[in-house]
Amino acid sequence: MLYNGRPIDLTPEEEEIATMFAVMKDTDYATKPVFVKNFWEDWKKVLGPKHVIQKLELCDFTPIFDWHAAEKEKKKQMSAEEKKQLKEEKAKAEERYAWVLIDGVGNFRVEPPGLFRGRGEHPKMGKLKRRIFPEDIVLNIGKEAPVPECPLPGHKWKEVRHDNTVTWLAFWNDPINVKEFKYVFLHQSSSLKGKSDEEKYDKARKLTSKIDSIRESYTKDFKEKDVEARQIAVATYLIDRLALRAGNEKDDDEADTVGCCSLKVEHVSLSPPNSLEFDFLGKDSIRYQNSVVVNEEVYDAIHDFKKGKKEGVDLFDRLDTSKLNAHLKKYMQGLTAKVFRTYNASYTLETQLKETLGATLNEKTAEYSRANKEVAILCNHQRTVSKGHSAQMERLEAKIAELKTLREELATDLGKVKKGKPPVHSTAKRPPTAEQLEKKLAQTDARIAKMTLDLSVKEDLKTVALGTSKINYMDPRITVAWCKRHEIPIEKVFNKSLLAKFAWAMNVEPNFRFCEADGGADEDP
DNA sequence: CGTATGGACTCAGAAACGTACTC
DNA sequence: CGAGTACGTTTCTGAGTCCATAC
Numbered sequence: 001m002l003y004n005g006r007p008i009d010l011t012p013e014e015e016e017i018a019t020m021f022a023v024m025k026d027t028d029y030a031t032k033p034v035f036v037k038n039f040w041e042d043w044k045k046v047l048g049p050k051h052v053i054q055k056l057e058l059c060d061f062t063p064i065f066d067w068h069a070a071e072k073e074k075k076k077q078m079s080a081e082e083k084k085q086l087k088e089e090k091a092k093a094e095e096r097y098a099w100v101l102i103d104g105v106g107n108f109r110v111e112p113p114g115l116f117r118g119r120g121e122h123p124k125m126g127k128l129k130r131r132i133f134p135e136d137i138v139l140n141i142g143k144e145a146p147v148p149e150c151p152l153p154g155h156k157w158k159e160v161r162h163d164n165t166v167t168w169l170a171f172w173n174d175p176i177n178v179k180e181f182k183y184v185f186l187h188q189s190s191s192l193k194g195k196s197d198e199e200k201y202d203k204a205r206k207l208t209s210k211i212d213s214i215r216e217s218y219t220k221d222f223k224e225k226d227v228e229a230r231q232i233a234v235a236t237y238l239i240d241r242l243a244l245r246a247g248n249e250k251d252d253d254e255a256d257t258v259g260c261c262s263l264k265v266e267h268v269s270l271s272p273p274n275s276l277e278f279d280f281l282g283k284d285s286i287r288y289q290n291s292v293v294v295n296e297e298v299y300d301a302i303h304d305f306k307k308g309k310k311e312g313v314d315l316f317d318r319l320d321t322s323k324l325n326a327h328l329k330k331y332m333q334g335l336t337a338k339v340f341r342t343y344n345a346s347y348t349l350e351t352q353l354k355e356t357l358g359a360t361l362n363e364k365t366a367e368y369s370r371a372n373k374e375v376a377i378l379c380n381h382q383r384t385v386s387k388g389h390s391a392q393m394e395r396l397e398a399k400i401a402e403l404k405t406l407r408e409e410l411a412t413d414l415g416k417v418k419k420g421k422p423p424v425h426s427t428a429k430r431p432p433t434a435e436q437l438e439k440k441l442a443q444t445d446a447r448i449a450k451m452t453l454d455l456s457v458k459e460d461l462k463t464v465a466l467g468t469s470k471i472n473y474m475d476p477r478i479t480v481a482w483c484k485r486h487e488i489p490i491e492k493v494f495n496k497s498l499l500a501k502f503a504w505a506m507n508v509e510p511n512f513r514f515c516e517a518d519g520g521a522d523e524d525p
Numbered sequence: 526c527g528t529a530t531g532g533a534c535t536c537a538g539a540a541a542c543g544t545a546c547t548c
Numbered sequence: 549c550g551a552g553t554a555c556g557t558t559t560c561t562g563a564g565t566c567c568a569t570a571c
Contacts, residue, residue: 083543107559107560107561109559109560111560111561116562117539117561117562118562118563119537119538119539119562119563122562166532166533166534167533167534168533168534171532171533174562176562179530179531180531180532181531181532181533182561183533183534185533185534196534196535197535200535245536245564245565246564246565246566247564247565248564248565248566250563250564254563255563257563257564259564259565282564283536283537283563283564284536284537284538284562284563284564285563286537286538320528321565321566322527322528322566322567325565325566325567336565336566336567337565337566338535338536338564338565338566381537381538382538383538383539384538384539386554386555388553388554392553392554465537465538467537467538467557468536468537468538471536471537472535472536472537473536495556495557495558496557496558497557497558
């Protein structure tokens with residue numbers, strides 16, 4: 001790289017960190033002052049006080065950036081076979097780390113060093129995430145099991161534990177937040193993971209038989225004189241009807257985001273006569289923006305909770321997640337705020353999914369996506385619009401316009417031919433018959449219809465992420481049963497990973513109903 | 526009892542990667 | 549048939565939830 005216009009030599013360690021920064025030149029992070037400041041502070045520590053480099057502004061990282069771009073290009077230019085071989089070699093070398101006795105391991109690689117990339121306006125963005133060594137790693141293995149050999153010669157594990165009350169296989173302290181841990185867990189397809197997944201959905205399903213009385217109960221409490229009880233009632237309402245998250249307290253060194261209990265007064269505004277306008281940053285700094293017509297008592301309660309409070313003050317000042325969850329436990333064993341999200345997501349999927357007998361396979365899978373979309377909207381699962389979205393839309397529109405012109409030409413020609421006149425638009429030596437033209441016309445109509453539908457679906461889903469709800473919120477048994485009833489191959493809706501993750505749900509009866517809480521619902525709390 | 530902290534797990538979107546489709 | 553692209557899948561790791569325990 002260049003410093004003050006002149007080439008400069010760095011030690012490998014210094015250069016490694018410079019490279020982390022250099023490659024981010026064209027990203028959003030590079031333009032954020034906090035990111036640049038945090039990076040510079042950490043890099044400076046490595047450079048030391050007497051280093052030639054004293055000012056970040058005088059650094060020119062372009063040579064490193066160009067080198068990296070060239071490396072990337074080289075990799076891209078490799079033939080398919082070379083790539084495949086490289087991948088196989090890597091997989092072979094790693095295979096011994098990817099399994100434990102009973103199942104596969106999810107994340108068996110340690111996180112490599114890099115610059116921390118928080119979501120949203122994270123105060124720690126740009127900080128150096130240091131390299132992890134065996135000395136950082138705590139292993140959890142059977143008492144009699146041989147201790148895995150440390151792969152780095154001359155190093156040793158931090159600790160070896162034998163704790164069979166937890167599922168983690170190893171952990172290390174997160175270098176950015178040393179009080180937090182990074183765990184190595186079993187793979188999603190593991191039967192252990194499947195078991196707890198099934199329990200999660202069973203618990204949510206159990207809500208079916210309780211939900212009416214819970215709603216009745218909190219509705220009654222909207223009028224409570226006791227402020228805490230009233231806040232609990234309104235918060236439960238929001239969590240239930242809007243699928244809000246619980247909203248734990250957050251530290252100042254984290255991104256400023258909220259959930260239900262941590263909503264500030266400015267996040268909800270009143271819009272007469274009875275609408276609430278929500279606007280806040282939730283998990284991952286995803287914006288939640290919604291206008292909801294609520295019942296009068298909720299409207300009045302929010303009005304009261306806001307009264308006399310300045311910006312930045314908690315809307316639910318008498319509440320936190322533990323109080324709320326403690327209250328929910330009175331309704332049902334194990335009931336917490338997040339159970340409502342699972343319940344309402346699964347409920348929505350089941351009620352949205354129409355019994356589309358007689359439809360084509362494509363129509364059926366489209367119906368599934370439509371229901372999936374409703375769930376994603378409920379849970380506010382968003383994605384950023386892809387870079388080329390508008391260009392892609394324009395291309396599709398142009399294509400449709402082209403087909404429409406063709407359609408008109410075919411229609412005129414058909415008219416001519418039917419009257420025994422020569423076609424105007426056909427350039428073929430032998431003029432097409434009326435029959436041929438009719439067939440082509442029908443084909444063109446079908447293509448126009450399909451493309452128009454594709455276009456609207458694409459536009460519709462440009463900011464909606466369907467995957468998260470499918471993986472985490474919708475009881476897979478609803479999907480499996482629906483597919484069985486409609487003779488849809490399950491592979492049409494679940495990919496390989498989901499098939500493995502939901503193995504426990506595959507032999508459900510076709511008449512399974514999430515909302516008919518027969519299975520286990522009557523257990524006493 | 527309430528509150529703070531530690532700990533372990535689920536949930537989250539972006540980026541990287543692979544593949545099928547289109548022209 | 550080859551290149552370019554669009555789209556689905558996998559990987560990555562950050563960001564939540566919630567429980568247990570200590571004071």
